Amino acid sequence: MFLSDLVEETYMALVANKARSALTILGIVIGIASVIAMVAIGQGAKGNVEASVESIGSNLILIMPGAARGIGFQASAGRGSAQTLTQADADAIAAANVAKAVAPDLTRRYQVTAPGTNTNTSVIGTVSSYPEVRNVAIDQGSFITDQDVEGVNRVAVLGPTTRDDLFGTGADAIGQTIRINKVNFRVVGVTQSKGGSGFNNADDVIYIPISAAQRYLAGDAYVSTISIEAPSQAAMSDVQQQVTSLLLARHQISNPANADFSVLNQSDLVATASSVTNTFTVLLAAIAGISLLVGGIGIMNMMLTTVTERTREIGLRKAIGAQRQDITYQFLMEAVALTFSGGAFGILLGWLLSFVVTHFTSLPSAISLSSVLLAFGVSVAIGIAFGYYPALRASRLNPIDALRHE
Amino acid sequence: MIETKNITKTYENTGEKIPVLKGVSFHIEDGEFVAIMGPSGSGKSTLMHILGALDIPTTGQYLLDGKDVSHLDEQELAKVRRERIGYVFQSFNLLPRATVLRNVMLPMVYSGVENPEREERAVKALESAGLAKEYHTHYSNQLSGGQMQRVAIARALVNNPSLILADEPTGNLDTKTGEIVLATFQALNKAGHTIVLITHERDVALHAQRIIHIRDGEIVKEERT
Numbered sequence: 001m002f003l004s005d006l007v008e009e010t011y012m013a014l015v016a017n018k019a020r021s022a023l024t025i026l027g028i029v030i031g032i033a034s035v036i037a038m039v040a041i042g043q044g045a046k047g048n049v050e051a052s053v054e055s056i057g058s059n060l061i062l063i064m065p066g067a068a069r070g071i072g073f074q075a076s077a078g079r080g081s082a083q084t085l086t087q088a089d090a091d092a093i094a095a096a097n098v099a100k101a102v103a104p105d106l107t108r109r110y111q112v113t114a115p116g117t118n119t120n121t122s123v124i125g126t127v128s129s130y131p132e133v134r135n136v137a138i139d140q141g142s143f144i145t146d147q148d149v150e151g152v153n154r155v156a157v158l159g160p161t162t163r164d165d166l167f168g169t170g171a172d173a174i175g176q177t178i179r180i181n182k183v184n185f186r187v188v189g190v191t192q193s194k195g196g197s198g199f200n201n202a203d204d205v206i207y208i209p210i211s212a213a214q215r216y217l218a219g220d221a222y223v224s225t226i227s228i229e230a231p232s233q234a235a236m237s238d239v240q241q242q243v244t245s246l247l248l249a250r251h252q253i254s255n256p257a258n259a260d261f262s263v264l265n266q267s268d269l270v271a272t273a274s275s276v277t278n279t280f281t282v283l284l285a286a287i288a289g290i291s292l293l294v295g296g297i298g299i300m301n302m303m304l305t306t307v308t309e310r311t312r313e314i315g316l317r318k319a320i321g322a323q324r325q326d327i328t329y330q331f332l333m334e335a336v337a338l339t340f341s342g343g344a345f346g347i348l349l350g351w352l353l354s355f356v357v358t359h360f361t362s363l364p365s366a367i368s369l370s371s372v373l374l375a376f377g378v379s380v381a382i383g384i385a386f387g388y389y390p391a392l393r394a395s396r397l398n399p400i401d402a403l404r405h406e
Numbered sequence: 407m408i409e410t411k412n413i414t415k416t417y418e419n420t421g422e423k424i425p426v427l428k429g430v431s432f433h434i435e436d437g438e439f440v441a442i443m444g445p446s447g448s449g450k451s452t453l454m455h456i457l458g459a460l461d462i463p464t465t466g467q468y469l470l471d472g473k474d475v476s477h478l479d480e481q482e483l484a485k486v487r488r489e490r491i492g493y494v495f496q497s498f499n500l501l502p503r504a505t506v507l508r509n510v511m512l513p514m515v516y517s518g519v520e521n522p523e524r525e526e527r528a529v530k531a532l533e534s535a536g537l538a539k540e541y542h543t544h545y546s547n548q549l550s551g552g553q554m555q556r557v558a559i560a561r562a563l564v565n566n567p568s569l570i571l572a573d574e575p576t577g578n579l580d581t582k583t584g585e586i587v588l589a590t591f592q593a594l595n596k597a598g599h600t601i602v603l604i605t606h607e608r609d610v611a612l613h614a615q616r617i618i619h620i621r622d623g624e625i626v627k628e629e630r631t
Contacts, residue, residue, distance in 0.1 A: 005515045016503050316499040319460060320513040320561070321488025323481060399460050403495070 001326045010333045013306070024302045025342040028382065031292030032346025032375045033353055038288045039371045040354035042281025044364035049273040053266065055194050055202070057134045059100075059233055060266040061240050063089075063226040063247070083222040084251070084260040087214070090226045092250060098242045100231045103130040104223040106213045110181045112206060114166040121162050122205045123180055125213020131191075133229040136207075141174045141189030144209050152211040156180070157189040161203040180206065183216045236265055295342065296382040303335050303390035314394050315402025327395040335387020336380055343379030347372055408434040408457070408569060408600070413466035413476075415452050426452045427463070428623040434602065436568075439595040441603045441614035449623040451573070454604045458493060458571045459486040471568050488517050492562030496574040498554040500546040500561075506532070507542045510560045517565050527564055534597065535560035536590050552583035559590055563599070570594065570601045576610055588613040 014021045065084040090104035105126040112119050128146050130136060136143070139160065148155050158166070158173055167173045173187045185208060194202040214221050230239040244256070244263050253259055307314070314327060354365035415427040426449045434440050444450040455461040456468060459475055460483070468476040475486050487493075492513075500509045510528040519527065532542060535556040541549065546557060555575060562570050572591065576584030592613060595601050603614055611617045612631050619627040 001515055002518075002520070009515075012503065312499060313501060316495075316501075317512075317516070318484065319458070319487060319493050319499075321484055321516045321565075323484045323516070326516060400455050403499070 001322075001329065006329060006333050009330055010337050013334055014337060017306075020302060021338060024298050025338055025345065027295030027298035028292070028339050028342025028379055029295075029346040029349055031288065031295040032343050032379055033349035034288035034291055035285055035378075036347055036350025036367065036371060036375055037353040037357065037365070038284035039281060040350065040365040040367045041357060041363055042277065042284050043366045043368060043371075044354075044358070046274060046277035046281065047366055048364050049277050050270055052202075053269050053273050055135055057227065057229065057266065059230040059236055060133065061099075061228040061230060061236065061243065062264045062266075063093075063228065063243065064262050064264065065222075065224070065260065066262060083220070085223050085226060087210070087221050087223055089247060089250060090223060093226065093228065093243055093246060096242065096246055098239050099228040101129040101133050101229045102226065103127055103133040103228075104210060104226045105130065106210055106218055106222065107224045108213075108218065110217065112162070112166070112181075113179045114176065117166050119162065119165045121159075121165075123213065123217065124205055124207050125210040125217070126207055127210055130207070130227070133227045135194070137192040139190045139192040140172075141187075143189055143191075144207055149209040149211050152215055153209060154183065154185045154212055154216065155188045155209065156185040157191060157207040158187055159191055159201075159203040159205040159207075160193045161201055162206055163190050165204070178206075180208070181217050185212075236267070240265055292378065292382065296339070296386040299335055299338055299383065300386040300390060302338075303331060303387050304393070306334070307331065307390050307394040310394075311397060311402045311405040314397050315399045315405065318397070318399035319403060324395040327397075328391045331391035331394045332384065332387045335391070336383035339379040339383030339386075340376075343376050346379070347375055350375070407436055407469075407471060408602075409467075409469040410457075411467040411469070413453075413456060413463040413468060415449070415456065415461075416464045426623055427456075429466070430620070430623070430625055431466075432618055432625065432628075434600065436600055437595070437598055438616065439591065439601045439603070439614045441605060441611035441617045442620060443605055443608065443611040443617050444620035445606055447622075448620050450604050450606075450620050453620065454571060454573055454602075457569070457602060458491050459483045488513065489565065490568040492565065492567040492570040494555070494558050494562050494570065494572040494575045496577040498551075498558045498578070500554055500557055502545070502547040504546060505543050506537070506546055506549070506557050509546050509557055510564055513561060513565050519565075528560070531560040531563040532557070534563055534594060536586075536593070550583070551579050552586055555579065555583075555587050556590060559587070559594070563594070568600060570599055572601065572603045574605055575603070576605075576607075584610070 063085065087104060090102055093099065094102040103126055105124050107122055107124045109120060110123045112121055112123070126144065127149050128144055131138065131143050141157070143157055144155065156178060163171065163173045166178060167176065173190055176187045177184050178187060210223070228239065228243060230236045240263055247261055248256060248259060251260055317327060351367055354367060357363055358365045411431050413427055413430045414425065417424045417426060430453060442450050442453060452461070456463050462478065462483070463476050466476065467474055470486065470490055475483070478486065501512065507525065507528055510531055511524050514524045514527065529542070537553060537556045537560065541553060546554060549557065576587055579587060588610065591601055591603065603611070605611050615631060617629050617631060618625055
């Protein structure tokens with residue numbers, strides 16, 4: 001039997017039962033489409049999370065107070081957390097000259113008011129190197145200067161969201177006065193948007209000199225984070241090690257397991273975020289996979305019906321000399337053709353679905369070539385897996401009985 | 407040349423052995439037209455299955471063109487059917503949604519004949535079976551019973567078999583159409599084809615040159631017409 005004959009037979013058989021073929025294909029279309037769409041959304045979310053982690057800086061090492069409890073974020077920036085890092089620690093790290101830049105900050109949430117409005121936002125007390133370390137760009141005015149930190153000036157740089165909240169969207173805030181925790185600050189700059197939304201909006205912040213935050217707001221000399229920029233990606237673990245031993249020595253701790261601070265580097269953050277979104281993607285794909293399985297069972301059901309209906313035809317084919325394998329291939333080919341076309345339509349529909357989801361929600365999506373190839377592979381595999389048993393049954397029919405079948 | 411030597415076939419049903427053929431021996435020369443006649447239950451269908459290489463005898467020998475085909479496995483039997491046997495069934499067994507030409511070409515799908523030879527041979531076979539050219543592109547379910555049976559005959563001819571085996575070929579046809587189909591067989595026989603016709607009707611059997619009567623699994627009589 002030539003391949004061209006096989007293809008022709010398959011085409012004729014599927015076209016003969018258009019409605020049934022179409023409905024069976026639909027099961028696979030839905031299965032493949034949901035897998036494609038779910039993976040695309042999962043991958044998009046992963047890309048989004050990774051991008052937002054990247055946006056906090058490059059070659060970044062974060063030192064936070066409190067003991068390390070494995071990889072991951074800790075609720076350490078809020079009130080009531082351990083206060084073990086001081087301005088002196090930050091100065092010592094800067095003096096050690098291992099990092100490209102060091103930027104301590106003291107971050108807490110305060111009620112902030114402007115004439116007629118008020119908001120509750122993060123107030124980051126920091127120094128002039130912060131924009132470099134944490135990828136903050138100035139839109140209008142200027143950032144906090146060394147003179148501001150030395151002079152304990154009550155100046156503030158607003159994030160674009162905070163500016164919009166306090167003064168109205170796009171308003172000119174430079175020179176205006178705001179009150180943070182009942183202390184007046186003069187607005188000297190507005191930063192560019194970093195994107196992001198929800199709880200961790202990097203645009204809903206106010207930057208003030210760290211000295212002012214310590215004196216007027218917190219009333220102590222502790223810092224909540226020390227951000228360090230390593231000179232290069234390769235130097236990160238080296239810098240991390242030196243900073244850790246420096247701080248251990250300063251805090252007079254001999255056993256690193258008892259450290260009263262934790263050191264995070266950015267690749268840890270990326271890895272953590274990626275593993276979370278990967279789990280999420282796998283979960284979504286698994287749920288979608290179940291519908292693919294149901295579609296496969298639909299294929300098997302249809303093929304079994306077809307074999308029963310065409311028992312006489314199978315008998316005839318055997319009587320005129322078809323071998324077992326000719327019959328097996330014929331029915332297997334039909335099943336694979338169903339799932340293959342289902343896969344093709346499914347990829348189109350999945351692409352459309354993820355496009356629609358991205359268009360109407362803020363969830364990004366990314367269709368990868370690998371997921372398309374995988375979907376094709378899976379749909380063909382389903383055709384073979386679920387078509388094999390019916391095809392085998394057809395090929396094992398006894399021609400004498402098959403010819404007598406009514 | 408076809409030769410059967412003491413063929414028996416026994417079926418086993420819940421431990422009980424039912425003999426269907428009890429030692430059948432006969433001889434059919436190349437170019438003969440032989441009818442095997444018997445009432446239902448005589449074992450003629452079982453005999454036809456063995457002659458058609460769809461089944462093998464329990465004991466005895468079946469020689470087709472001098473080759474013993476009584477102990478072949480499934481794969482080898484399929485090869486014999488493909489190369490040496492042409493079937494014509496009572497109920498035609500055409501593929502309904504395929505054209506006449508396609509139906510006739512079907513055996514060549516399995517015997518590996520390629521186009522354009524495939525189509526040439528199909529057209530020639532249809533000519534021998536006496537179906538007019540205008541019907542070649544018709545779908546087989548648009549034809550009359552007599553036309554369908556002639557398509558089936560063409561399909562049996564197309565691989566140029568040693569033996570054409572017709573199982574009650576007129577059973578689903580009216581007398582007049584049946585006559586036309588039987589005349590087609592006679593014409594094919596004149597052209598040199600060996601034909602074995604299985605029937606329970608004497609009128610049909612009389613179209614052959616020789617009649618082998620079978621009853622209760624045994625040959626009871628042979629007659630020349």
